[in-house]
């Protein structure tokens with residue numbers, strides 16, 4: 001009997017997890033880590049001295065592939081008082097609009113890519129120490 005009850009509980013938990021496919025964004029607080037893969041496409045974490053893809057975990061460069069017309073969101077996470085930015089690199093063709101230099105966890109920058117291409121970026125404060133690539137196709 002004890003075993004059966006345990007299995008039923010596990011099934012209930014699985015059902016709850018399976019239904020959590022709503023598109024509302026989590027609060028972010030206490031949701032750090034666990035991004036080894038499977039996160040949303042087009043989401044990049046801005047950390048202290050790194051960009052990391054929330055989707056596939058790649059870091060410096062964070063490498064994300066999105067469809068034309070899709071928006072990429074960079075979210076400052078656990079950055080404290082350290083400033084960072086998303087600076088498009090003009091050496092890359094094409095380029096995109098850079099963010100301002102932002103300070104504080106929870107800051108975000110979004111850009112919607114409307115043309116295919118390989119877009120390179122870095123942090124204006126930390127230079128090539130923080131880098132990323134968005135492939136739009």
Ligand SMILES: [Cu+2]
Pocket residue numbers: 049083084085123124125126127130
């Ligand atoms: Cu930086």
